[in-house]
Amino acid sequence: xxxxxxxAIREAQAKLLRDDERVFIYGQDVGGAFxxxxxxxxxxxxxFPGRVLNTPISEDAxxxxxxxxxxxxxxxxxxxxxxxxxxxALNQIxxxxxxxYWRTDVPVPITVRLPSxxxxxxxxxxxxxxxxxxxHYPGLIVMTPATVEDAYSMLIEAVxxxxxxxxxxxxxxxxxLKAENLPTESLPTGKARIAxxxxxxxxVAYSAMLHEALAVAEQLATEGFEIxxxxxxxxxxxxxxxxxxxxxxxxxxxxxxxxxxxxGATAEIIARVTAxxxxxxxxxxxxxxxxxxxxxxxxxxxxxxxxxxxEITRRARALLRE
Amino acid sequence: MLETATRSKKSAASKPTPHERFLExxxxxxxxxxxxxxxxxxxxxxxxxxxxxxxxxxEAVSVACGLFLQKGDIFAxxxxxxxxxxxxxxxxxxxxxTYLGSRRGPMRGRDGNIHRGRPxxxxxxxxxxxxxxxxxxxxxxxxxxxHGEKNFVGLSCIGEGGMQTGSFHEGMNLAAVEQVPLVVVxxxxxxxxxxxxxxxxxxxxxxxxxxxxxxEGYTIDGTDLTNxxxxxxxxxxRARAGRPPQxxxxxxxxxxxxxEHDDASYVTDEIKREPFARDCLKVAEQTIAxxxxxxxxxxxxxxxxxxxxxxxxxxxxQKEAAPEADEEDWCAILTRxxxxxxx
Numbered sequence: 001x002x003x004x005x006x007x008a009i010r011e012a013q014a015k016l017l018r019d020d021e022r023v024f025i026y027g028q029d030v031g032g033a034f035x036x037x038x039x040x041x042x043x044x045x046x047x048f049p050g051r052v053l054n055t056p057i058s059e060d061a062x063x064x065x066x067x068x069x070x071x072x073x074x075x076x077x078x079x080x081x082x083x084x085x086x087x088x089a090l091n092q093i094x095x096x097x098x099x100x101y102w103r104t105d106v107p108v109p110i111t112v113r114l115p116s117x118x119x120x121x122x123x124x125x126x127x128x129x130x131x132x133x134x135x136h137y138p139g140l141i142v143m144t145p146a147t148v149e150d151a152y153s154m155l156i157e158a159v160x161x162x163x164x165x166x167x168x169x170x171x172x173x174x175x176x177l178k179a180e181n182l183p184t185e186s187l188p189t190g191k192a193r194i195a196x197x198x199x200x201x202x203x204v205a206y207s208a209m210l211h212e213a214l215a216v217a218e219q220l221a222t223e224g225f226e227i228x229x230x231x232x233x234x235x236x237x238x239x240x241x242x243x244x245x246x247x248x249x250x251x252x253x254x255x256x257x258x259x260x261x262x263x264g265a266t267a268e269i270i271a272r273v274t275a276x277x278x279x280x281x282x283x284x285x286x287x288x289x290x291x292x293x294x295x296x297x298x299x300x301x302x303x304x305x306x307x308x309x310x311e312i313t314r315r316a317r318a319l320l321r322e
Numbered sequence: 323m324l325e326t327a328t329r330s331k332k333s334a335a336s337k338p339t340p341h342e343r344f345l346e347x348x349x350x351x352x353x354x355x356x357x358x359x360x361x362x363x364x365x366x367x368x369x370x371x372x373x374x375x376x377x378x379x380x381e382a383v384s385v386a387c388g389l390f391l392q393k394g395d396i397f398a399x400x401x402x403x404x405x406x407x408x409x410x411x412x413x414x415x416x417x418x419x420t421y422l423g424s425r426r427g428p429m430r431g432r433d434g435n436i437h438r439g440r441p442x443x444x445x446x447x448x449x450x451x452x453x454x455x456x457x458x459x460x461x462x463x464x465x466x467x468x469h470g471e472k473n474f475v476g477l478s479c480i481g482e483g484g485m486q487t488g489s490f491h492e493g494m495n496l497a498a499v500e501q502v503p504l505v506v507v508x509x510x511x512x513x514x515x516x517x518x519x520x521x522x523x524x525x526x527x528x529x530x531x532x533x534x535x536x537x538e539g540y541t542i543d544g545t546d547l548t549n550x551x552x553x554x555x556x557x558x559x560r561a562r563a564g565r566p567p568q569x570x571x572x573x574x575x576x577x578x579x580x581x582e583h584d585d586a587s588y589v590t591d592e593i594k595r596e597p598f599a600r601d602c603l604k605v606a607e608q609t610i611a612x613x614x615x616x617x618x619x620x621x622x623x624x625x626x627x628x629x630x631x632x633x634x635x636x637x638x639x640q641k642e643a644a645p646e647a648d649e650e651d652w653c654a655i656l657t658r659x660x661x662x663x664x665x
Contacts, residue, residue, distance in 0.1 A: 024468065056499060061457035061492035065500075068396075068461025071441050074468060076461075091451050091489065096458065098654070099449070103433045106441040107656040138654035163655040190660050237662035272664070 001181060006174035008152035009040050009113075011182060013077065016159050017048045020075060023159060024051040026062055027079030027113075037081050038115060038174060059085050063092035066110040067100070075159050076110050083114035083168065084128040097164040098139030107162040111155070116168040117208050117258050118290075118306050123297035129207070129290070132257065132264030134166040135236040141165045142236040143189060146210035148179035150233055153186035161189070170208040177211075192239035194246065198228035201252040201320055204243055204269055206232040209256045209307060216312045225320055235265040243269060244277045251282035252319050256307050261289035283322035288315050340551075341615055347389055347409070347547055348606050349624055351381035354405035355603055356628040357414060360636060361421055365582050370421050372434045377402035379577030382547040382602035383509050385409050386554035387477050396462045396476035398446040398455040401436045402509070402576075403479050412445060414635035424642035431645030452484030456493025456506065463502035475503045475561045483514030485531075486522055494569075498536030503561040505568045506537070507554060509544060511576035512598070516588045532569040544572035545600040548609065575599035 003011070016023045025041055031054040035042030045052035055062050059080065066076035080086045086093065093112060101107040118127040135142045141163055145151045151169060158165040187193055195210060196217050205213040210231045217227035228246050232239065247253050253273055255266035266287035273285055288307045296302050338346065358376040365374040377384055380402040388409030391397055397410045404417070419427030420438040429438050429447075439447025446462070448455050459478040466474050484490055485508055497504045514522050525531065532539025538560070542553045550572065557568035575598055579586040593599060610616060616624075653661050 022468075056492075056495055058457075058492035058496055060454070060489045061460070061496040064454055064457025064489070064493060065461035065464060065496060068446075068458035068463070069465040069468070070461070071458075072462045072465035072469075074461075074465045088488075091454060092457075095449050095451055096454055099433075100441075100447070101656050102654045103429055103437065104439060104441050104447045105430075141655065141657070141660055161657050161660065163657050163660070188659075237660050240663070 002178050003148060003182060004175055005148045005151045005169070005177040006038060006040060008148045008179070008182060009155060009169055010042060010044070012152045012155040013041060014044060014047065016077070016156060017044060017051055020159070022073060022075040023077065024053065024069075024074060025077045025079060026053050026055055026066055028055055028057060028081045030054060030079050036079060038171070040079065040113070059089035060092055063089040063110070063112065064096065067092060067097050067108050070108045070110045071100070071106050077159060078110060078112045080112065080114050082126045083116040083130050084125050086112065086114055086130060093134070093140070093164070093166070094137045098137050100139075101163065102139060108164050109159070109162045111158040111165045111167055114166060114168045115171050117170040117172055118295055118302060119172050120299035120302050121297060122295070124294035127295040127302075129168070129257070129259040131166070131168045131207075131235045132259040135265060135268075136263070139164065140236065141189065141234065142168065143234045144168045144206040144232065146170075146173070146205075146207050146231050146233070148177050149183040149186060153183050154189060154233070157189050168207060172208045173211075187233065189234050190237040190239060192233055192242040193231045194228065194242070195231040196227065196229040198226035199250055200225045200227060201254060201316055202228045202230060202243070202246040202250045203254045203256060203312070203316065204230045204232060205256045206235060206265070207258065209258055212307060212309050212312055213256055215309045216316055219309070219313060220316060227316065232265070238265070238268060238272070240272045240276065243273060244280070247273055247277050247280045251280060253281065253285040254312070254315055254319055255285070255287040256312055257287070257289050258306055259289060261292050264289065283319055286315055286319055288312060341613070343389070343551060344547060344609070345615060347385045347551060348610065349628070350385045350389070350409040351405050351547070351603055351606065352624060353408055353628045353631065354381050354384070356625070357417060357632045358404055360632050362582050364421070364636070371423060373581040373583060374421065375401045375436050375581045376578050377404050379574050379601060380509055380511060380544065381405040382550045382606065383507065383542070383544040383554070383572040383574065384479070385547075386550040387479055387507050389551070390555045390558040391475070391477060394444065394471065394474050396444050396446065396459055396474070398448065398459045398476065398478040400448055400455070400479040400481065400484070402511070406479070407445065410445060411443065412440070414631055415638060416440070418635040418639035419642065422636070422639040423644050424639045425645040426642050427639070451489065453480065453487035453490030453493060456480065456490055457496055459504060460493060460497045460500055460502050463504060464500060467502070473562060475505060475558055477505045477507060477558065480506060480508045481514070482508060482510035482512075482519065482522060482528060485528060494535040494537065497567045502567065503564065505554070505557045505561050505570065507570045507572065509572045509574060511574050512593060513576055513580070513589065515580040515584070529569065529571040535569070537567045537569040538565060539569045539571065542570060542572045543598065544574035545598060545602045545605050547602060547606040573598040574602065577601060
């Protein structure tokens with residue numbers, strides 16, 4: 001058996017619908033025989049009548065409805081067609097869901113799925129990575145699964161969590177990533193994973209960037225460098241301890257993220273490591289993000305806009321020389 | 323106490339007569355007006371931090387919003403809905419604790435004034451971003467439908483200002499798509515803060531939007547309690563019976579500033595002479611006198627009772643401790659082991 005990252009997301013939702021009658025899926029084109037723009041809900045509307053519901057193009061109201069349903073005992077999953085469109089639901093996600101438990105003592109257990117990140121040819125409005133923006137606001141959990149196993153188990157965990165979860169699933173990984181089986185156990189959310197052990201440099205990554213980092217580590221291994229790669233799994237909570245422990249072993253840190261460069265997850269990691277582990281560092285920590293422009297359409301431009309193996313390698317080499 | 327007396331009456335088998343209903347509504351209006359006048363004086367005396375937002379002039383519409391809802395119904399009040407909140411069952415102490423910053427209030431000092439709510443008791447806690455609570459009400463009603471509950475409605479309040487948001491539009495459209503038993507009561511108080519109607523919308527009549535959304539639409543004179551009770555009561559009944567969502571548009575003048583920090587000097591003398599600028603509480607009192615529903619002595623007693631309830635709620639809240647920063651847990655999520663620790 002072989003299962004893709006996308007199939008894992010579908011299977012997780014099928015399991016959730018099967019096991020928990022509080023779960024329903026709400027989003028554009030998720031229902032009917034269509035099963036979503038990426039087919040993440042294919043067949044589910046038929047298997048679970050009345051629980052996989054198409055919505056109008058109303059991101060704000062989709063999330064608002066999920067909030068109201070969640071505070072009255074349901075566990076809604078909202079599918080954004082693309083992460084980019086969640087910007088028109090920011091008010092409901094940040095100001096309503098994100099504040100509700102704090103203000104009223106009543107939690108809002110919604111899961112908002114964001115098909116995130118770039119694929120070539122998708123352009124400025126179908127390619128964004130928004131994890132850093134959501135992580136900035138209080139009251140939300142932000143998941144960034146990088147593996148088929150995590151795509152499955154973290155989505156199941158997202159729905160079980162009593163707080164609002166922004167689940168960033170990477171579109172590039174949908175079809176590229178395969179596993180033999182669905183996992184039977186997993187690390188809990190909030191724990192980062194050492195994806196590859198090393199002693200010369202720590203690369204911290206998440207989501208699709210994990211695989212770029214692993215490719216770089218593989219290549220640099222042929223030159224005798226041992227790169228440790230940390231998969232954050234969730235950017236909020238951010239497992240600072242695992243990152244610090246890795247930096248303690250390597251003395252060098254490079255953080256890679258696909259979101260825009262001003263602030264964000266990579267800057268947060270460096271701020272924390274510098275504050276808590278300055279003495280562990282043998283070189284100034286570095287970070288690499290997408291460029292500070294909208295995401296370009298043409299593949300030649302797009303592949304240079306996001307962090308790629310070539311640029312990560314260049315940065316890693318520079319750090320290793322110091 | 324009015325609260326106890328009227329709530330138990332509502333649950334009694336006998337249905338109130340229109341006059342009884344009118345008088346019950348009047349007493350909630352009186353209580354709201356008495357409370358809010360007191361809050362304003364506390365604010366002016368520097369005893370309330372933040373803002374005070376009152377429903378002066380909107381009490382008749384508001385009370386009708388709260389009065390017809392039953393146990394299990396969802397109420398999403400907005401900023402000028404003290405009368406409706408009280409009629410729905412919000413204790414006065416919730417109001418005074420929130421305004422006066424008691425740690426024992428429903429918001430525990432974390433949020434203030436009109437943002438209070440008790441979602442567990444189906445009174446939603448509004449956010450300041452207008453229009454957002456319509457779809458939240460839709461979601462609450464969908465949850466009830468998923469749970470197999472019957473005979474419930476939701477009522478969501480909005481103003482003509484909030485009606486111009488995208489969020490409101492999305493919420494209305496979705497309510498009709500989902501065919502949930504929803505009543506939306508929109509009060510046109512003729513100003514969005516300082517902006518008059520002619521810079522808010524250009525349609526002939528706001529109620530015309532009902533048909534565009536797939537709602538049934540009604541208008542009311544928001545200064546006339548009888549009219550408010552009739553039309554909003556009927557709308558609640560129709561929604562409960564499975565008719566399409568209901569939009570009721572009321573016309574009034576806001577008889578205060580946007581908040582008490584605002585002297586409302588922009589409200590023109592001309593608009594103050596409009597029929598919709600009447601004070602609904604005075605109109606209701608006149609109706610009571612005209613129809614001789616209760617005598618002057620009873621009215622005096624009711625005023626005294628309202629003042630006593632308000633004084634009691636304020637003095638209780640004033641004696642209570644404020645929240646302390648070093649006792650606050652500073653966790654915005656319930657799942658404590660997922661709190662992002664910066665240490």
